[in-house]
Structures are given as structure tokens and as C-alpha cells.
Amino acid sequence: MKRVTIGDVAAHAGVSTATVSRVINGGVVAETTATRVWDAISSLDYSPNALTKSIFAGRSNTIGVVIRDLSSPFYLDLIRGIDEVAAANNSLVMLANTFRRDDREAAQVRAMDEQRVRGLIVTTGAAADSPTRRMADNGTPCVIVSRVVDGMHSISLDNVRAGELMAAHLAACGRTSVGVVSASRRPSQTERVQGLGVPESAVTVAEAPEDAPAAVDALLATGPLDAVVCTSGRLTAAVYSALTARGVSVPDDVAFLAVDEFPWAETLGVTVIAQPTYDMGKKAAELVIESPAEPVSLVFEPTLIVRRSCGEVSG
Amino acid sequence: MKRVTIGDVAAHAGVSTATVSRVINGGVVAETTATRVWDAISSLDYSPNALTKSIFAGRSNTIGVVIRDLSSPFYLDLIRGIDEVAAANNSLVMLANTFRRDDREAAQVRAMDEQRVRGLIVTTGAAADSPTRRMADNGTPCVIVSRVVDGMHSISLDNVRAGELMAAHLAACGRTSVGVVSASRRPSQTERVQGLGVPESAVTVAEAPEDAPAAVDALLATGPLDAVVCTSGRLTAAVYSALTARGVSVPDDVAFLAVDEFPWAETLGVTVIAQPTYDMGKKAAELVIESPAEPVSLVFEPTLIVRRSCGEVSG
DNA sequence: TTGAAAGCGCTAACAT
DNA sequence: ATGTTAGCGCTTTCAA
Numbered sequence: 001m002k003r004v005t006i007g008d009v010a011a012h013a014g015v016s017t018a019t020v021s022r023v024i025n026g027g028v029v030a031e032t033t034a035t036r037v038w039d040a041i042s043s044l045d046y047s048p049n050a051l052t053k054s055i056f057a058g059r060s061n062t063i064g065v066v067i068r069d070l071s072s073p074f075y076l077d078l079i080r081g082i083d084e085v086a087a088a089n090n091s092l093v094m095l096a097n098t099f100r101r102d103d104r105e106a107a108q109v110r111a112m113d114e115q116r117v118r119g120l121i122v123t124t125g126a127a128a129d130s131p132t133r134r135m136a137d138n139g140t141p142c143v144i145v146s147r148v149v150d151g152m153h154s155i156s157l158d159n160v161r162a163g164e165l166m167a168a169h170l171a172a173c174g175r176t177s178v179g180v181v182s183a184s185r186r187p188s189q190t191e192r193v194q195g196l197g198v199p200e201s202a203v204t205v206a207e208a209p210e211d212a213p214a215a216v217d218a219l220l221a222t223g224p225l226d227a228v229v230c231t232s233g234r235l236t237a238a239v240y241s242a243l244t245a246r247g248v249s250v251p252d253d254v255a256f257l258a259v260d261e262f263p264w265a266e267t268l269g270v271t272v273i274a275q276p277t278y279d280m281g282k283k284a285a286e287l288v289i290e291s292p293a294e295p296v297s298l299v300f301e302p303t304l305i306v307r308r309s310c311g312e313v314s315g
Numbered sequence: 316m317k318r319v320t321i322g323d324v325a326a327h328a329g330v331s332t333a334t335v336s337r338v339i340n341g342g343v344v345a346e347t348t349a350t351r352v353w354d355a356i357s358s359l360d361y362s363p364n365a366l367t368k369s370i371f372a373g374r375s376n377t378i379g380v381v382i383r384d385l386s387s388p389f390y391l392d393l394i395r396g397i398d399e400v401a402a403a404n405n406s407l408v409m410l411a412n413t414f415r416r417d418d419r420e421a422a423q424v425r426a427m428d429e430q431r432v433r434g435l436i437v438t439t440g441a442a443a444d445s446p447t448r449r450m451a452d453n454g455t456p457c458v459i460v461s462r463v464v465d466g467m468h469s470i471s472l473d474n475v476r477a478g479e480l481m482a483a484h485l486a487a488c489g490r491t492s493v494g495v496v497s498a499s500r501r502p503s504q505t506e507r508v509q510g511l512g513v514p515e516s517a518v519t520v521a522e523a524p525e526d527a528p529a530a531v532d533a534l535l536a537t538g539p540l541d542a543v544v545c546t547s548g549r550l551t552a553a554v555y556s557a558l559t560a561r562g563v564s565v566p567d568d569v570a571f572l573a574v575d576e577f578p579w580a581e582t583l584g585v586t587v588i589a590q591p592t593y594d595m596g597k598k599a600a601e602l603v604i605e606s607p608a609e610p611v612s613l614v615f616e617p618t619l620i621v622r623r624s625c626g627e628v629s630g
Numbered sequence: 631t632t633g634a635a636a637g638c639g640c641t642a643a644c645a646t
Numbered sequence: 647a648t649g650t651t652a653g654c655g656c657t658t659t660c661a662a
Contacts, residue, residue, distance in 0.1 A: 003373065003453065005655055016633045021657060030631055045449060050429040051366045051375055052655040055638050058318065060366055062409070062430075070395050073388065080385050083412045087419070092426055094377070095410040097398045104402070111407055114365040115377075134360060138318065241582040264579045267556040320639055331649045336641060345647060367639040370654050 004046045013040035024048060062094045063288050064112035064120040070097035072234050074260055074277055081281020089289055106131045119288030121145060141291040143284045146188050154297045155284045159188055162273045162302035163195015166229055166257050173310045175227035175255050179219040181206055181239050183232035192231045212238035225254055233260025255310035269308030276300050319361045328355035339363060377409045378603050379427035379435040385412035387549050389575055389592055396596020397436060404604055421446045434603030436460060456606040458599045461503050469612045470599045474503055477588045477617035478510015481544055481572050488625045490542040490570045494534040496521055496554050498547035507546045527553035540569055548575025570625035584623030591615050
């Protein structure tokens with residue numbers, strides 16, 4: 001199953017490989033020669049080897065994307081945005097999932113480097129660490145998503161502001177004692193809590209959706225609550241379910257407020273803080289393409305989408 | 316920003332490039348030489364160029380995945396499955412979205428071919444057409460997902476069976492007049508309708524979620540209904556919302572049944588037909604890795620997950 | 631306008 | 647056990 005090479009095309013058209021190369025990449029060639037070459041190309045069904053091309057360019061035309069948890073819908077939109085920009089630059093996306101494991105992240109980033117991706121987008125985790133940093137030092141534009149890292153490009157949400165938006169809305173709805181379920185002690189989560197301005201004792205951490213019921217129980221045990229905030233989209237369904245399963249009525253007993261928009265939010269009437277994930281993906285990819293010399297740190301604005309789950313705004 | 320090459324490492328270690336290559340790929344080398352080479356590798360921070368390696372192998376170590384609509388959660392799990400197998404074979408995933416456009420699909424498939432992917436997984440669409448077929452003919456293992464195509468590997472759901480499962484459950488719940496919202500006239504959709512055994516007049520097509528309200532109206536106008544089935548996961552939220560927005564009570568007025576499991580189904584009590592998408596992704600990738608000589612067509616079994624949306628099973 | 635030839639970074643015989 | 651020498655498929659001078 002030998003592949004057709006540029007040499008085969010050249011032979012078939014009776015020209016040199018250099019000429020074929022020129023025809024394909026738009027060099028100066030005589031009209032008649034060009035047609036002869038194109039004919040050869042289509043009759044042999046020639047498909048140029050992009051890998052070989054990349055050797056010359058020094059790097060491939062691919063954008064590497066390393067995702068920490070591909071089961072989060074947040075990332076779907078991010079990837080769509082990246083892919084959109086990639087396609088517009090006839091680039092392709094090389095994707096890898098790290099299953100929330102730091103060692104896998106390092107391995108995947110290294111793999112991307114070996115593939116000589118033209119740029120890397122990492123949602124992370126520990127990516128600020130050696131492998132990514134080394135890539136950046138070697139001249140590969142690297143963009144960190146969801147985290148701000150010194151000396152690297154980054155795309156993130158204004159998490160403190162997200163927290164403040166939530167706090168303000170809750171206050172406007174007359175809610176005074178709010179409990180929080182967050183997903184971790186990572187900066188993106190803690191910043192949201194900080195913006196909310198609740199005491200540390202009002203925060204419970206649920207690493208995974210399975211931990212949500214216990215987290216909700218813990219929250220409910222701390223005393224009477226009139227609002228529950230979920231700071232991670234991965235947890236929203238689980239937290240909401242745990243709440244209703246315990247006979248808590250939303251919004252009559254407690255208000256419910258979550259971070260990240262999701263398809264059923266409208267139907268369920270869940271008020272959320274939305275991130276412009278698709279745009280964030282596009283920007284991340286554009287950063288890779290443009291590869292600015294100085295580190296660029298883009299912070300996106302969260303939006304409050306008011307629905308029914310926090311009750312009426314009083315006054 | 317010149318990259319470190321195998322030659323640099325060789326010079327630094329005082330050996331030939333062949334020896335360095337042997338050290339990396341596990342050939343016969345003296346212990347002492349090996350350590351010297353490894354030292355050089357780490358002190359120069361050498362990262363071997365995978366592209367160049369692939370030139371020799373004839374193809375890259377990457378699995379190409381072309382997705383018709385990356386906004387569908389169905390594909391998220393599929394990709395996770397693929398990535399899992401890829402990672403286990405230290406392969407990477409090259410992803411492209413076609414935004415539901417056939418011309419883009421052809422272009423993306425061609426791009427994958429130029430990247431010399433070791434195999435291709437396409438969810439499609441028109442992929443049965445020339446570009447994919449040509450790749451398969453050139454010896455690249457190609458797997459079609461969600462469709463059975465002559466002479467190619469394929470991964471699909473037993474759609475007729477899915478329809479039958481739904482029909483049986485609906486009957487068991489005493490529902491007799493069912494209306495269907497489907498997403499297209501493609502085989503995967505029509506087979507589900509066929510399994511349901513409803514007359515053509517009971518079926519409405521909504522191409523996109525935006526079309527769901529109109530589709531539901533059309534359905535409701537055909538006469539009294541006691542069940543609504545949605546045969547596409549992309550449409551479930553929109554159809555359900557349109558239903559409830561019209562004051563229709565589920566399951567009291569009509570039963571609601573959808574294809575494809577989704578995160579909120581449990582909370583909402585929506586009965587669904589689930590596809591083993593993660594496993595389907597894994598199998599697709601395994602097919603690529605194994606690359607069987609004869610076309611393999613794997614058909615997966617749908618599962619009925621009973622919840623509240625169809626009411627009580629009578630008898 | 632075209633071809634010959636060198637070389638991109640690496641591997642794989644073939645020598646030694 | 648190691649080095650030499652061809653390539654892999656393509657691009658890019660440099661001549662003609």
C-alpha cells in the first residue's frame with residue numbers, strides 16, 4: 001500500500017519535483033505546465049504529506065489542546081471556539097484529556113511538544129509547571145485557560161466579579177444566609193467564594209458530583225439557610241438534585257444560584273452566572289495564531305442570567 | 316529560537332546520531348554510553364520530533380476524529396472514549412468539527428489524510444463519500460459512527476430496537492397515540508421512528524432546537540396525543556420546554572420519552588433510551604488500532620432507563 | 631520557467 | 647557496541 005509521493009506526480013507529469021511543489025504552493029510556473037501537473041495530481045489522487053511539510057516549517061500547523069476534564073460541558077464550547085479559529089486558519093486541533101491527573105497532564109503536554117504543535121492551550125491544573133513552561137521558553141505560544149500564570153498568556157473569567165454579581169443578586173432577593181458548594185480549593189473556585197463574601201464556615205467542598213449529597217447535608221446542618229450557591233458547573237445538577245431530594249423547595253425555602261450556563265437552565269428556571277466560553281476558546285486560539293511577544297492576560301466578564309430560582313427581586 | 320536536534324545531543328554526548336536514536340528507542344547500547352546520552356538529553360532539554368519519526372513510519376501516531384456537530388453532548392462521551400484508548404496506545408487525537416456542513420466535512424477529512432493519521436473516526440453525514448472512501452482505499456482504517464456503510468468499519472446503535480423499546484414502554488404505560496419529533500430524515504432517525512411503529516403523519520422534523528416549538532405545535536395540532544417522543548438528544552431540552560410552556564403536563568397529559576441520556580434526566584425524571592456512547596468511542600478507537608482486514612460493523616444495544624415521565628406501568 | 635541538488639531531523643541497514 | 651551512509655517526502659537555493 002505505497003503512498004503516492006510528489007516524485008510520482010513529477011514523473012507522471014514529466015517535470016521535476018520542484019515544479020510540482022511550486023504548482024501546489026503557488027510559485028511561478030507556466031500555465032501549461034501547471035495544468036499538466038494538476039492533471040497528474042488528480043489522476044494519481046495525490047495527497048501531499050503535511051508531516052513532511054512541517055519538518056521544513058520547523059513546526060506543524062496544529063493547535064494542541066490539553067483539557068483537564070473532558071466531561072465538563074464548559075470545555076465543549078471552549079473547544080468549539082478553538083476549532084472555529086483553527087479551521088479559519090486551516091489548522092487542526094490536537095486534543096488530549098488528562099482525566100484530572102497532573103502526571104497525565106505533564107505527559108500530554110510533552111506529547112504535544114513532540115508533535116511540534118504551533119501553539120498550546122491548556123486548561124489546568126499544574127500546567128504552569130515545567131513542561132508547559134519549557135515549551136513556552138522554546139518559543140511555542142502557550143495559553144493557560146482558567147488561571148492566570150506569571151509570564152504566560154492566559155484566558156480567564158473575572159471570578160471575584162462573578163462572586164460579587166451573585167452576592168448582589170442574592171441580596172436583592174432578600175437572601176441573607178447563603179451556603180456554598182465549591183469544587184476545590186483552586187484559585188478559580190476560591191476567588192468566586194471571595195467575591196461572594198461569605199464566611200469560610202459557609203463553604204463545603206465537593207470534589208466530584210458523587211460528593212454533592214454529603215456536601216449539601218453538611219451545609220444544611222450548619223444552620224438555617226435561605227440560599228445555596230454552586231460555584232462549579234460540574235456540580236450543578238448534583239447539588240440541585242440533592243437539594244430537591246431533601247424536600248427543599250427552590251426558591252421558596254432556599255434560593256439556588258449556579259456558575260455556568262447549561263442547556264436545561266432555561267426550562268428549570270435556574271439563575272446562573274454565565275461565562276462566554278465560546279469566545280474564550282476563540283480568543284485562546286487567536287492568541288496562539290498571533291503569538292504576541294509579551295504575555296497577554298485576557299480576563300472575561302461574567303454575566304448574570306436571572307431566572308426563577310432566587311425568587312423575586314424585592315424593591 | 317533553533318530547536319535542539321538529535322545531532323546536538325549526539326555532539327554533546329560525543330557519539331553518533333544513530334546511537335542517540337538507539338538509546339531513545341531502546342536498541343543495544345553500552346550502559347555507560349546510555350547514561351552519557353541521557354545526560355546530554357536532559358541537559359539540552361531535548362524533545363524528539365515526532366513529525367520526523369512519523370515520516371519513516373509512513374504515518375503519524377494520531378487518530379483523526381471528525382465530528383459533525385460538536386455541540387451535541389453525545390459526542391463528548393464518544394471523544395472521551397476515543398481519547399482513553401488513544402492515550403493507552405500513546406497516540407493523540409486530532410479533532411475537527413464540521414458544523415453540520417458537508418463541504419467542511421470533506422475538507423476536514425482530506426486534512427486528516429494529509430496529516431497521515433493512523434486512522435479516522437467520522438460521525439456523519441456524507442462521510443461515506445469520496446474523501447473518506449479514498450482514505451480507506453489507501454489503507455487508512457476508517458470507522459463510521461452512527462451509520463452503517465458498505466465495505467467500511469462502523470459503530471452504531473440498534474436504532475430499530477431503540478424504537479421498539481420505546482413503543483413497548485409506551486404501550487405498557489397505556490399510551491396509545493404518540494407523536495414524534497425527529498431531527499432529520501437520515502437513517503439513524505428514521506430507523507428509530509420505524510421501530511416505534513407510528514404512522515408517518517405522527518412525525519415532525521425539527522432540524523435545530525430553534526425549530527422545536529413549531530414542531531411541537533404541529534404535533535399538537537394533529538389531534539389528541541397522550542405521548543411525545545423525541546428521537547434526538549440535541550432536541551430533548553427544546554422539545555420538553557416547548558411542551559411544558561404550552562401548559563402540557565408531563566406525564567399527566569402526555570408521556571415524554573427521549574433518546575440519549577443527559578445529566579439532568581434523573582432530576583427531571585425523564586425516561587430515556589441510553590446509548591453506551593463512551594464504549595462506542597472506545598470501540599471505534601480500538602478498531603482503528605487493530606485495523607482489521609475485513610470491514611467490521613459493530614451494533615450496540617440501547618437501554619431503556621425508566622423514570623417518571625411516562626407515568627405508571629399498568630399491569 | 632524549470633531542473634539538479636542539498637538538506638529538514640530522524641531511522642535503518644550495513645559496516646566495523 | 648558503535649559509526650557511516652542512505653534514504654523518508656518534501657522545500658528551497660542555485661544554475662541553467
